[in-house]
Amino acid sequence: MTPAINADRLWQSIMDMARIGSTPEGGSCRLALSPEDTEARALLLDWCRPLNLRFEQDAIGNMFLRREGNDDAAPAIAFGSHLDTVPTGGRFDGVFGVLAGLEVIHTLAESGVRTRSALELVNWTNEEGSRFRPAMMGSRVHAADLPLEDALAITDDEGISVREALLAAGQCGGLTPSPRGWACWLEAHIEQGPVLEATGADIGIVTGTVHARYFQLVVTGEPSHVGPTTMDRRRDSLAAAAEIILAVERIALGAEPGGRASASWIENYPNARGNVANITRLHCDVRHERAECAAAMDQELRDAIAAIAARRGVLVAIDPYATFGPVAFDPVLGALLRDKAGARQLVTRDLIAAAGHDSVLIAPLCPSAMLFVPSVGGITHNPREYSTRQHVARGAEVMLEAVLALAG
Numbered sequence: 513m514t515p516a517i518n519a520d521r522l523w524q525s526i527m528d529m530a531r532i533g534s535t536p537e538g539g540s541c542r543l544a545l546s547p548e549d550t551e552a553r554a555l556l557l558d559w560c561r562p563l564n565l566r567f568e569q570d571a572i573g574n575m576f577l578r579r580e581g582n583d584d585a586a587p588a589i590a591f592g593s594h595l596d597t598v599p600t601g602g603r604f605d606g607v608f609g610v611l612a613g614l615e616v617i618h619t620l621a622e623s624g625v626r627t628r629s630a631l632e633l634v635n636w637t638n639e640e641g642s643r644f645r646p647a648m649m650g651s652r653v654h655a656a657d658l659p660l661e662d663a664l665a666i667t668d669d670e671g672i673s674v675r676e677a678l679l680a681a682g683q684c685g686g687l688t689p690s691p692r693g694w695a696c697w698l699e700a701h702i703e704q705g706p707v708l709e710a711t712g713a714d715i716g717i718v719t720g721t722v723h724a725r726y727f728q729l730v731v732t733g734e735p736s737h738v739g740p741t742t743m744d745r746r747r748d749s750l751a752a753a754a755e756i757i758l759a760v761e762r763i764a765l766g767a768e769p770g771g772r773a774s775a776s777w778i779e780n781y782p783n784a785r786g787n788v789a790n791i792t793r794l795h796c797d798v799r800h801e802r803a804e805c806a807a808a809m810d811q812e813l814r815d816a817i818a819a820i821a822a823r824r825g826v827l828v829a830i831d832p833y834a835t836f837g838p839v840a841f842d843p844v845l846g847a848l849l850r851d852k853a854g855a856r857q858l859v860t861r862d863l864i865a866a867a868g869h870d871s872v873l874i875a876p877l878c879p880s881a882m883l884f885v886p887s888v889g890g891i892t893h894n895p896r897e898y899s900t901r902q903h904v905a906r907g908a909e910v911m912l913e914a915v916l917a918l919a920g
């Protein structure tokens with residue numbers, strides 16, 4: 513008999529967590545290593561205290577909460593997600609995966625079940641990449657995809673480095689980030705898309721992810737006066753950036769249905785009313801279900817930028833600073849999640865994740881899988897992001913069953 517998760521406790525924990533950094537629109541804002549993120553981490557530790565978990569933290573702030581098993585030699589079963597959010601975050605992205613994992617451990621503790629393998633609940637640092645880029649920073653460093661020293665030197669828009677932010681938040685742990693020899697990794701997450709709801713599925717089995725490429729662009733023109741400078745003499749970085757933004761959108765429209773691309777961040781200098789802008793920084797990304805199509809979108813973007821730069825007499829520096837995927841998750845773990853959901857009469861559907869997740873970085877280290885629960889209306893990174901009490905409870909139940917099957 514599998515013990516049952518406590519759906520009320522899970523729901524209440526998600527609502528309680530959402531209060532930290534709550535926004536007037538009903539969402540949450542907990543940028544990585546901000547006071548809000550730090551408070552969220554402390555609350556997680558508070559909740560873990562009665563469960564007698566061993567807490568360890570590495571030098572990039574990743575949190576590991578370990579429940580020992582009966583067999584010290586058996587590698588741990590690990591699961592979790594992230595507690596940080598984007599500035600316009602909802603209550604579920606990342607939080608659900610961490611708190612579903614906590615609920616799994618809570619349920620086992622309460623029912624006196626001791627597994628053979630140890631369990632590790634993980635909160636990854638800076639998954640979102642809103643304050644410090646790149647995204648999935650903690651898992652990248654853990655997986656040696658990004659050197660620790662490089663990550664620590666990265667600064668936010670205020671010039672505060674990751675190292676300074678970790679120290680200020682008291683989140684700089686003693687462990688050197690490195691793989692922990694896990695038997696496998698599971699991540700529960702909200703879908704952040706409309707497919708599960710539209711098809712009436714309860715649980716998404718994530719078979720893999722898209723391939724994404726991120727770019728930081730710096731457009732450099734020439735400063736001048738908006739009055740006397742005739743149009744033919746201008747080298748306007750902001751106007752060039754505007755054309756690039758539309759080119760990004762056009763490339764994505766041409767790559768549908770599998771492709772997406774966005775320009776999502778801009779900084780303009782001197783950003784003064786009397787000045788033709790001369791330095792504009794843009795962030796954009798391209799992504800596609802098929803790696804070769806993402807590469808073609810990348811090339812299209814470079815060609816479009818070259819044409820715009822030549823025509824307008826501006827320079828565009830392209831920094832392709834990060835990529836992720838494509839990743840194929842472990843089919844055996846996927847089948848286990850599908851079976852456990854099916855045994856509960858839940859409808860499953862296989863999906864490809866279009867967003868980045870920490871699991872992308874962990875998949876090369878050990879067998880990994882993700883499950884999705886429905887997102888109402890597919891709305892995400894938005895205060896209206898919502899999954900029902902039943903959605904999250906079902907996701908946690910399937911996680912519990914899978915963890916029990918894996919941990920023995």
Ligand SMILES: [Zn+2]
Binds near residue numbers: 594605606639701
């Ligand atoms: Zn997330």
